[in-house]
Amino acid sequence: MNKTINDMDDQYEFMTKQLRMLRHFERCLFAVWCADRLLISHADHLIKNLSQSDLRTLQDILNDIWDSLLNGVIPEKDQLNALDMDFMEVDDGWADPMRDVDPIISIVQQSIGMCILCCRRNDVGLSQDVAQSVIDGLDCKLEKDDPGYTPETLFEHPQIQYELETQLAMIKNLKGEYELVPNLRTMFR
Template identity: 90%
Template sequence: MNNPINDMGDHYEFMTKQLRSLRHFERCLFAVWCADRLLISHADHLIKKFSQSDLQTLQGVLDDIWDSLFNGMIPEKDQLNALDMDFMEVDDGWTDPMREIDPIRSIVQQSIGMCILCCRRNDVGVSQNVAQSVIDGLDCKLEKNDPGYTPETLFEHPQIQQELETQLAMIKNLKGEYELVPNLRTMFR
């Protein structure tokens, strides 16, 4: 990376610039790729926080978006409406005021909802927000598991640096020639 990223503002600015160079279709690919990675990387935690049917619904939403994208098109309005309906059925955890809200659960769920929105709107900010969700998920994980971690050093942490490089590699891949094949989904894991 040419520009150092020191804070969330730098990350937002850098990613927005990178994502502007992609077409809407590629931004959708990037967003669903980020959300898929986020869901998989926190799978062990999410199994404890979602019901099995809610987790299957979230995975199903991503699978359906991937299927459309692998067929070379952004999901159409009717399909997105159906995905929205499925997504809205997932318990968001806010209905019980006595239950503590789990940040990872919220981050993952929001990122999947943003993928639907990304397909609806040709908006760089939406795909950037999904990329930010991956960083937010790592931030939560580091805060919980790394005693030496502080929010001020977030972008100095090796896991964050690796994630930034991985996201940039995927963006560069989508700028060039790529094939719509299933291994695109697991690229750079």
């Protein structure tokens, strides 16, 4: 990566520029790829903090979007409406004012909801927001697990640098010639 990213503004500007070069279809692929990475990287945490049915619903939503995209089409309006209905039934924790809403759970859920929106609208910002969710998830994890971590050094952290490089590699892959095969889902992991 040639451009130095020092803060969230730099990251947002850089990724938005990269994502503008993709067509709507490829931005949908990128968004669902990011959300899938986020879901998998926080799977242990999600298993402990979400009901089994809610976790299955989130995974099924991503699977349905992947299935459509790997068949070369963005999900149709009726399918997206059905996915929205399923998504709305997942307990986000906000209904109970006495319950602490876990930021990781919220970030993962929001990223999946944004994937549905990304398929609905040709909006670079939505795919960028899903990419940002992965960074936000890492930020939360680093804050919890790394005693030397500070938000000011977020973009200096090796895990963040690796994630940015991985996202850029996927974008570059989607700019070129690629195949719609199941292993696209697990590329760059």
